[in-house]
Amino acid sequence: MRRTLEIPRREGNFSRILENIYKPKDWKLFATIITGKMLGLIAVIAAMIFLPSIIGGTPAHAADTYTAHETAVINSLNTVWTLVAAFLVFGMQAGFVMLEAGFARKRETVNILVECVLDTAICGISFWAIGYAFMFGAGNGFIGQQYFFLQNVPATYGSTGVAILAHWIFQFAFADTASTITSGAMIGRTSFRGDIIYSIFVTALIYPIIGHWAWGPDGFLALMGTPGHFMPSLGQPFRDFAGSSVVHTIGGMVSLAGAIVLGPRIGRIFLRDDKKQGGLPAAHSLPLATIGAFLLWFGWYGFNPGSTLSAMDFEGIGRVAANTTLAACTGSLAAMLCALWIGPFKGKFDTGFALNGMLAGLVAITAPCYWVSPFGSVLIGLVAGLVVFGGVYFMEFLRIDDPVGAVSVHGFAGIWGTLSLGLFASGQFGSTGPLGADNTSVVKGLFYGGGFDVLKAQAIGSFTITAATLLVSFIVMIAVSKLPYPFKLRVEPEGETGPGGLDVWEHGAEAYTN
């Protein structure tokens, strides 16, 4: 349909035709007529350009300008897409509660359930009051300072025309995910009041402020590499498409700090101390854990593809969804085969590694999913499966009790995923203009001939987020652990070992009765 180039030729032909036909004798008359004709033509062309907008039709506009009707439809479509994605991400709460409860011992199950409910409630309130403001408000490179209590928000967020409250709920669901991850490695010995206190810090301060660095409109990692920025000019910003670092590494590192400060559950034997009796206690309900993992995968289809905030980037959302799928598949397979061939579960098809490998693949593909090819995703997931397998044994070696493998799945695989963009970004996929997604310039990684620049930017970003989270989390966890009973982080020993365990101690109920 685009025939812009033919027009001059046509005009040329037309002029020549005119010259051949008009051979008037009376030049004066000819001049009069031809002047009139030219003026008339100009008037007609001008009318053709302006008349449609005057009489109410489609205004003449540049190819990338939308009419009011088109903009309304596009904003609505993008908002629907973002909301559906937000709902799927929220649905991950059901997945997390099942996964964590399933992997836990029966005696600490109710505690997980109620913690998950309460963390969500706290997250909603604090993300409404200050979290969203710190994370997505403009301010400076370190913290946002707009939109407290969702006051004075504009109608839409960003360039894709998503309704601002749809963006809020999408980001609330992300914050809630990070918040839920934090409790994973702290299962079974955290006091409920201690959990409330550190959760408020995580959802109101740690997650939004560190998140602002990468995702805020003026975050210093997001703007890294642009002129005038204080960081070494790599020419590359830090990129984290859907949060391998922002959500998962932060969640995993808070969890790690908590697990270290808490120490292991009473009676927990590590694999390095006893090859036979050691290792994680048996999961109290593998069906619960497996269904939870599938629901998490299901919810990840909101997490990753939804992060375009734009349905108009329709090739992008298809690609992200396919990449997410493939990494989950290879992650699961890799971890399961490792467990089959190596280590104490040799010869058995282990459920825990099958599920945690799947989740590690999902966590890893979260940062690079927009910019890598399906083939790259297959490999990124594969390595994530190895990372989580090694991570779980490394934690055993360090004698850190992580009942669900949260540190390995979210922390270690999150770091791998963030770095993997620097290797696998294929240089094929990027911004599709105003119809498309934010934040999607073309990126080329090491394996595709892009050199080390992207990898360096990713390493700087990942290290910054990992280190900052660990540092602040240790401070918070140690502070909470010094509080007096009943607010201190670790529950009393009789809470852990008494009849009915933590569930009866904190919640006055057992998970299952007759």
Place this chain on the structure above:
Amino acid sequence: MRRTLEIPRREGNFSRILENIYKPKDWKLFATIITGKMLGLIAVIAAMIFLPSIIGGTPAHAADTYTAHETAVINSLNTVWTLVAAFLVFGMQAGFVMLEAGFARKRETVNILVECVLDTAICGISFWAIGYAFMFGAGNGFIGQQYFFLQNVPATYGSTGVAILAHWIFQFAFADTASTITSGAMIGRTSFRGDIIYSIFVTALIYPIIGHWAWGPDGFLALMGTPGHFMPSLGQPFRDFAGSSVVHTIGGMVSLAGAIVLGPRIGRIFLRDDKKQGGLPAAHSLPLATIGAFLLWFGWYGFNPGSTLSAMDFEGIGRVAANTTLAACTGSLAAMLCALWIGPFKGKFDTGFALNGMLAGLVAITAPCYWVSPFGSVLIGLVAGLVVFGGVYFMEFLRIDDPVGAVSVHGFAGIWGTLSLGLFASGQFGSTGPLGADNTSVVKGLFYGGGFDVLKAQAIGSFTITAATLLVSFIVMIAVSKLPYPFKLRVEPEGETGPGGLDVWEHGAEAYTN
């Protein structure tokens, strides 16, 4: 953008320009030429106006009229939105079955499962045959009389262009929700045949007819306050955006009538009779109940935002989703903290109140969610948490056995939510014109300077629905309780107390085996 009136002026200019330039000596020739030019110009302008529509381009239209293409896209987008919402609402069936089964005793679990399946089947068939016709067909203020068996339906429903069968499935899912709620307070002692009989009454008659009053095209509560209506002219209709009254109060009140007519389960001890042994029996599976509550919250994102029936109202759907979230958070927190500080669970973080508070917040925000601000939603949810806490104790005080708290959650919080619109409607949000949602005129409640009018209309509507439902439900429940065995409402005593309980008696199976 509408500048039709400028065209004559422009033509005038154009004529004047022509006059200034053309100064011919031969006036006869000039007259010939100028006449031709004028005719040509008229032809050209006419062609510019009519040609595009003749050759298939965008017709000239007023700014708020859509082209056929735009209408097709908008109808499709709105239908997708409504269908996705319908699917989420249907998904609440999984949530309800988990919540009810989880809170129940093990011996009555299978009964809940099969009841939920059967109620859905009955609801689908009766809502196809007559329910939709009674509720959404035009008729009179009390009952609809169109669309029986979905015959002679138009292509689309309402002003947002949603395909009529997409509207049907959305409303079927609502009816199914109401139907499932009704069984909540009747768990553990209702005969299966009795359940079938009263369920047919609820889904085919009670819900659709009373629902017609508020949501039918000519329902008397919907038209309240309009000229010529028999109700006192408040200038305000009754408003229930997504069904705090229509779905939840109706469901809760049917449940209440059933629970009263049935009496408590054999051996049920009330709190007022025995502070130690009394109260609801322990939930047989708290993981099931918790996951169910999260799935309900997930499904509520279809329930409330989907009730716009329009994605084009994109700020509206974002706002409704955010408001729904916040009310759930504060409802959960308020009820959990009440239980922590007051009553027999003092000092414990109670799962039941955490979940029922969450659900009460969701029920309460369902009526006002479109018209209130996030801040209003925080408060509405908070009060709902208190309502459900008080409601559960009030039911214990009345010695009514409500195994899952359905009356408090759906009945009492539904009434609160319906009234809350009269207090918190902020006067900021309303109809966005033909692009937007139905039924969304700007409303201002008492706390925002709108006076008592809206509150009065809400009170009239809530009272009418509550009283009518209770009255009819008592008649139905008492009638069914008088039927001969095996059709009478309450199961035989040996069905409740025999080995394997109700499950083996009615279904020949236990919920769990090895």
Place this chain on the structure above:
Amino acid sequence: MRRTLEIPRREGNFSRILENIYKPKDWKLFATIITGKMLGLIAVIAAMIFLPSIIGGTPAHAADTYTAHETAVINSLNTVWTLVAAFLVFGMQAGFVMLEAGFARKRETVNILVECVLDTAICGISFWAIGYAFMFGAGNGFIGQQYFFLQNVPATYGSTGVAILAHWIFQFAFADTASTITSGAMIGRTSFRGDIIYSIFVTALIYPIIGHWAWGPDGFLALMGTPGHFMPSLGQPFRDFAGSSVVHTIGGMVSLAGAIVLGPRIGRIFLRDDKKQGGLPAAHSLPLATIGAFLLWFGWYGFNPGSTLSAMDFEGIGRVAANTTLAACTGSLAAMLCALWIGPFKGKFDTGFALNGMLAGLVAITAPCYWVSPFGSVLIGLVAGLVVFGGVYFMEFLRIDDPVGAVSVHGFAGIWGTLSLGLFASGQFGSTGPLGADNTSVVKGLFYGGGFDVLKAQAIGSFTITAATLLVSFIVMIAVSKLPYPFKLRVEPEGETGPGGLDVWEHGAEAYTN
């Protein structure tokens, strides 16, 4: 709207008008002027036609041609629809794992969980590598030969503009469903390595190649009845809207071949041998099975309506969703009432038949859902309920051990559903032009006066797929059963009967611990 042909006539009128007005004396001058005018007019008309596209406005086009902007929005909307549907279909994995695990004995539960995870991983990888290419690549009538490893794929799939990778993930989810079904009848005695081997055959070869026949761009069943085709010219292609045959019959028949080759579980007593002790062992968790069935129904709303691949066919997606609902309702009711009135469960409301009847209704409506009316759907579901009731007893009679009823639900009800189109296709619904869905020409079945042609085409297609699947599956299953330990299909007897059963033998874990 297309009146391109009128333009010359109009020009003719215009010329005549000009001729009437222009009565010049100087014919030479007149000739000069009129020639110029004509040329000018041609230029103006040409400009009006081509200028808008040059300056970026809406190009003049025929009524059914879309502007670039409209196409972008439509492609995006259709991609969103397809992706959301794909996510729902993927979510069915959670449903299947719950249904199968719930119906199984506790000792074989972990095996089901891990198999489901592994099958999904294998399916993702093989459908990326070769499955999609065999199924949806162009090639010949028997096999596709494009798009291996998703290389050289176009931007969009088919006529509805869906992003190709969105189509891939939708079809991956379908393949995964077929793959998961296959394990249903083989529960409890299949070795894990044997499962891996036959699963690779199913997802990489059997499903995609046989699927190509019906759904491939040049599949021989899809093109049946078109000129030049080798099959008897019925004038009708084989139609399977969303896979009653392609997904469910294939899955059910693989399952049947597997169950026959494996033989029953050790200790399984059939109903015909012992009326009291015989029949399927009690389900280990009916809550799990019931919630799983509801999640499957929920996911089916992606399966069936999503198969339009087009949201622009908005009446179609509404109709498909409503039809899917009604068939599930009547299927459940019919099977439950059969079990209540006939057979060994007489007098009891049986959970298994309630759930399997629901699923049979869903399976049956999957092929005809686009072309039948709500009334037809009610009847198709009803018969499906009878089919599954009879099917389960028929399998008992044949002494084939099918622990979840997979052969009856997916195999037999799938055949019924495929044939039912030939009876119930109402002749009302079909292609809505370029705005609508693929593959949706109007079809009229026997009961609506369309004669036997459609029924014949359906019978040929169903028979071809059923027979081919059975044949190939028997070959694969027998071959795998002849492999040496530990790769052979059936697990060692001590794996079945040892302490902890198959779960401890293969996976080193029990489903539930304390």
